[in-house]
Amino acid sequence: MIATLGRTLILLALLSASAGSLVGFVAGRARSAVGSLWARRLAYAFAAFMLLSNLTMEYALLTHDFSVGYVAHVGSRSVPTWVTIVSLWSSLEGSILFWGLVMGAFVAAATWLTRNRFPEYMPYAIGVWLACGAFFSFLLAGPAQPFATIASPAADGPGPNALLQNHYLMAIHPPFLYSGYVGMTIPFGLACAALLVGRLGNDFIRPLRNFLLVPWIFLTCAIVLGGWWAYEVLGWGGYWAWDPVENASFLPWLAATAALHSAILVERKGVLKGWTVTLVIATYLLTILGTFMTRSGVFNSVHSFTQSAIGPTILIFLAAALVLSTALLSLRLDALAREGELEGGLSRDTMFLVQNLLLVLFTFTVLLGTVFPLVVEAAQGVQMSVGRPYFDRMSVPIGVALLFVMGVGPALPWGRATRDQLGRALLPPLGTAAVLLLLGFALGARNGWTLLTLFFGGFTAQVTLGEMFRPIGQRMRAHGEGLIEAFRQSQSRGSRRFGAYVVHAGAMMVIISIAVSSTNQQSKEVQLTRGESASLGAYTLTFAGADRVVEPHRESVRARLDIQRGGRELGTLYPRMTYYESQREPIGTPAVQSSLGEDLYLSVHNIDDQAGTVGLLILINPMVGWIWIATAVMALGGLVALLPIRRPAPAVARAPAAVAAIEGGS
Amino acid sequence: MEVSAARPARVNVKVLAAASLVVVPLLAILVLNLGRDPRSVRSPLVGREAPGFALSPVGGGAQVALDSLRGKPLVVNFWATWCVPCFEEQAALSAGARAFPGVKFVGVIYEDEEARSAQFLKERGEPYPSLMDPEGKTAIAYGVFGVPETFFIDGGGRIVEKHVGPLDSETLALLVRRTLESAR
Amino acid sequence: MRAVITLALALASVAPASSGPATSGPPPSGPPLSGQALDARTESVASLLRCPVCQGLSVADSPATMARNMKAEVREKLAAGYQQEEILAGFERSYGEFVRLEPTLHGVNWLVWAGPIAGLLIGALVVGAVLRRTGRAPAAAEELPSRHTLPDDPRLAVAVLRVRELAYGWPGGIEGGPGARGGESGGPAGSRS
Structure with missing residues (x-):
């Protein structure tokens, strides 16, 4: 029943997005006020159906309705309620459903904020937004259907991926990331509208910049929250490994940062209009590339979803978006004539150009390094890596x-x-x-x-x-x-x-x-038995023993380490190894003692609560707290x-x- | 996306060329790699001399060296008691060891404790020895990514096949036959 | 470098099996290391190796058992006097080029190194061209009436100042204007250059 309701809502979202997109383009071309009004209404309808389908899924998750495909896949009666709620984005299908919700929210908000302005541009912009919305609705209706009906539902499910249950940051990081990614749809639509109308004046660069700045803020937070999560959970003492999925979130950030700066030149000097629009469009295309990288299974990453059937569908969308954007840019870029001049020499103008050059170069380098193993595989059939040293x-x-x-x-x-x-x-x-x-x-x-x-x-x-x-x-x-x-x-x-x-x-x-x-960084690896101490830098750690903590959904063995710094007691840290039912190998959870100057970071390699031994990685990481x-x-x-x-x-x-x-x- | 008819559309060739230079190769590469599993890495050892080892069997006893096993085809299976797929393929391997008397089988324990492995072997009664690999040196030399992985070595000491993941009887028989054929 | 790998392979195949994989291959070509130098070198070589059981982490970074074993082997070989390239080649023999986190300079791999440098050069040329095009616009800002020059009509000038201030939040609307140029008091007169 719930599954049918969910499927219906998604179909309605698909319908309103496709219709709205069509109406938007026609209204833009015909300059029709009525058409524009209907495009707006359909945008709100799309957002409403996305909201309702997400609420339906949350209801199914919270009532443990295992007849719904996604709930059977990630639900469990033994996990805490907050884990159940965030399970919405813990696996592929649900994460795309949530993606749809975020998209609906952004489209509705942007439609509302521009309701009485830019009558020439907005129908086109809404047309582009809803075209993107229609694609994600289509994903949900077919290749990544979260509301599949399970004929004979089980009494309980496996619960979400253990790594995600392990830390509360997993409840915060994805919403930020999705807002950063999805939010880029809005400036993309505005940039396409500017090209289609053939004008980018000072009145319109301002909303373009502000609507770019909002997802940029989200993306900035998301990238760092991802690093924080890695730092607090993965136990290797670092926050950034140049993993393909990390790069995927960094790429649009770089392009968007470049666009935010070149937009200043558009506003102040009336130059670089075409360039700015190109950067905004590139930013969006990079978010789609990132989506593909995370969800296609083609890239090897700790953050990626497992092999899935939606890779080809996203690739088709990416290809269509790339080709249409290229066509649009090459046909319409000349329409955005510049109205002023840059000043050469050693000036702020020049520095803006240098800054843009550096950011684009950075984007290109990260992109090249990330896809290069695929190039070599395709060209020579050799499997190679491009990693952190590069x-x-x-x-x-x-x-x-x-x-x-x-x-x-x-x-x-x-x-x-x-x-x-x-x-x-x-x-x-x-x-x-x-x-x-x-x-x-x-x-x-x-x-x-x-x-x-x-x-x-x-x-x-x-x-x-x-x-x-x-x-x-x-x-x-x-x-x-x-x-x-x-x-x-x-x-x-x-x-x-x-x-x-x-x-x-x-x-x-x-x-x-x-x-x-x-x-x-200072580091040391030690093997301690109960009562033994180790020291690194000004810190002395005494292994007070190990104990077992049993919770309904997991069991942990934790080490108690009394920390002293320069003879002063700083308290006790509890790095642990956690065993989840859904996973054979335990997950180590480090313990961090943060101060303004440095972090003391403890990560368990091996622990035996009966024998009373622990193998520890001790790190002193200076200034990491300052990043957050x-x-x-x-x-x-x-x-x-x-x-x-x-x-x-x-x-x-x-x-x-x-x-x-x-x-x-x- | 359509183009407004207000002005005649003229293609900016420079923009088109620059964008195509990025877009076309990128798409080509992604399409070519679609469906490839980045987690399966081909072993460079296949067709090469098998790396040597000399390891003690689980539960103690004289060291078993690769050299002493030469002359007959050899199946080397990396496994651990904590690995569920290893557990699944164990029946096929035991049956294989009995069915192919001309082929030697040897297990190598991967990141596991000796006591637990010994207990497991006693319960299951495997017909061939398993060796301890204390610092994982043999696993590293064989380029093991995880368990189970199985190497098929011909009588001359050359690696003929590598199989990743659990073996079933048919696959095992097929790979053993290939190893036997390659020895000739 | 290829020669080293080929040599290593050739020798590995005839090395006595009983010596174990860690010491197979040619004899070490450098001085043995110990103490802090060994620790530092172990970290730097291990950071060039990809942990096979992890996803993208280096052997130096990864807490996995496999990575720790590999790190121990790196350490052992460095202590025996093997050089970085010999050690990396040894692991490459088992795991393939996949195990190197930093691409070597052979085959198509040079593209990944040359790409960014080419990008920098092309980008610099483009920026240079853009600046040259605009550089032809004559002379320095000081000699010309500024973009921010006020109209002669005093009433209009007041309006312009007001609008500028609203827009940019600067007194007189010109940042780096009066205040930056030597601390004269900001006002309509001060903003004329």
């Missing part, structure tokens, strides 16, 4: 160069700078740069790249903080405002700019933390940059155009 070697120089541009770019004025300006802009930040370099050296960093990162990081820090707070100082001088009033005023007027620099500050911290944590904090700063900065869309939006959106009009007329 990516590290390539990404470190690019990352350091990006940090350099992030510091120098904002320090330079728009347009050509005089020698004098250059000196004033570039010399003072060298102070902080030198301080950070010396500080790193004094604290024991010896890796050349790390020291270079610290140097550029210090430079960037001074420039970024200066740019963040300079308008406040200027306001205080110019308007005689107090500090708080000046902050509030410059905040509400320049929040996008301020937010962007907050993001820069966070990004700078992430890069520094990665550089420091990856080159200054700095990412939160980045996300916060992104949110601040979104703020003005709420209240002063119309005035702000029209202002540059007004300036141009007034200036042009004088």
Whole structure:
């Protein structure tokens, strides 16, 4: 019964998406207001049916209705309720259903927010969104049907994948990731609409940028949450392994970051319109490529779903999207004529171009490395690997160069700078740069790249903080405002700019933390019997014993380790080995003692509670905690940059155009 | 996606060429690799000399060396008591060891404890010896990815076949026959 | 390098079986290592090997038993004086090229190394071309009336300033304007260049 209801809802979603897509394109072409209205209504209908089908699945999961195919596949009566709820995205079919929900939410929200604006563009944009929605509904209706009916249902099911049950981050990471991926559909639709209409003015670049920024924030968080999950669960002490699926999430992030920056040039100078649209479209195509990589079984990854039948279907969609986008770009790109000029020389304009070049190069390199084993397999029939050593070697120089541009770019004025300006802009930040370099050296960093990162990081820090707070100082001088009033005023007027620099500050911290944590790790492997101690750095660990923890859905053997640092008691850590019914081999769960400076990371290799022995990997990871904090700063900065869309939006959106009009007329 | 008829559509050849340069190879590679299982890696050892070993049997006794097993075809099966598929193929292997007197069988324990393996062997009564591989050196030399994996070595010490996953009687018979034929 | 593999293979096949796989192959070609140098070298060589039972993790990173065994073997060989390339070739003999995490420079593999470098060069040329095209627009910003020059009509100038301020949040609407150029007080006059 429930299964039939679910299938019906999915068919209705498919129907409204396909119809809405068609209506959207026709209405866009015919400039029909009625058609546009119906495209909107069908977009809301699509979102509603997706919501209802997801609620139906949650109901089936929570009532343990094993006659529903997906519930029989991942449900279990013995797992905690939160695991049952997040089981929705723990396996292939359910994750696509959830994908549909996220898509419905994004499409409905974007349709609502643009309801009275851009009448020329929106029907096309809705047409594109719903075409993508129709594809995912089709996946759910056929190749990845979650609502299959099981004729003779079992009394209980196996429960979701053990690795996913093992940590609460698995409840948070996928929604962020899907929002990041699916949300890119919205700017993609807007970019296609701009091409189809043949115009990208200052009025339209703003929504394009903001709708790109929202999924970008989600994707930023998702990438780092994925790394955090790996760090807290996989037990090897790292957060990033350049695994194909990790790369798959990084690729659209890089392209989107490039697009967010080139959009600034579109807005300020009226140049790079075609390039920006291309980057936005590439971002979306990379999310589809990522979906294929995660779900086709062609790539070897710890994060991927097992071999599935939907690979070919996604590949057909990817191929169609690639071919249509290429056709659209080559036919319509010339319509987006530039309205201004870039300034050459050592200027901020140039730095924007260099930044874009570096990000695109980064994207290309990661993409090349990720698919290269497939190239060799196809060309020579040889199975080879491209792994972390390659990516590290390539990404470190690019990352350091990006940090350099992030510091120098904002320090330079728009347009050509005089020698004098250059000196004033570039010399003072060298102070902080030198301080950070010396500080790193004094604290024991010896890796050349790390020291270079610290140097550029210090430079960037001074420039970024200066740019963040300079308008406040200027306001205080110019308007005689107090500090708080000046902050509030410059905040509400320049929040996008301020937010962007907050993001820069966070990004700078992430890069520094990665550089420091990856080159200054201390490690030791020990085998301890009860009562024995081991020490690493300033820490001393005493193995107090092992015990067994039995829960309904799993059983763990955990080691108790009393931690001392420099003679001071820090408490007890419990790294463990967990046995799940659904899995033969145990899963090690590390224990982490975090502080601002460094993490003490304990991972169990082997443990015997009867004999009272434990084999441990002890790591001291400096600055890892800063990555999570700095990412939160980045996300916060992104949110601040979104703020003005709420209240002063119309005035702000029209202002540059007004300036141009007034200036042009004088 | 259709193109607005407002302006005559002219193809920007540069854009088309640049995009095709990325799109066409990418699609070609993905299509060519579709359906391939990245988890099955072909062994470079097939057709080569089998790596030597000298290991003690489970429960103790004189070391068994590869050299001492030469002259007759040899089946080397990597297994462990914690591995369910190994358990499943054990019947086929035992039957095979009895059915092909001209072929030697040997098991190699993969990442498992001696006591547990001995217990298992006693219960099941396997007709051929299993050897302990304490630091996994033999498994590494044979390029083992997981268990069960089975190598078929001819009388001259050359690896003829490698089978990944549990064996059934038919496959075992087929691979043993190929090993026997290759010896001639 | 191919010669090394071929040689290793040839010698491996005649090496006495009783010596075990860990010491088969040619005699070590370098000095034996020990102590901290051995620890560091073990990590760096192990980080170039792919753990066969994991997915994409290196032998240095992986906590799996197999990876730990392989790491022990790397250590043993380094201690005996084998060089990195000999050790990697040894594992490649068993597992194929798959086991190397860093592609070697042979066959089509050079493409993966040359690709990014070619990309950088092409990208630099494109950026250079874009800048040259715009560079022809004459002279430095200082000598020309700025984009931000105000209209002569004072009432219009006030309106422009107001709109700019709304748009950009800067007094006078020009960042890096009055404040950056030497601390004059910001105002309509200050923003004229």
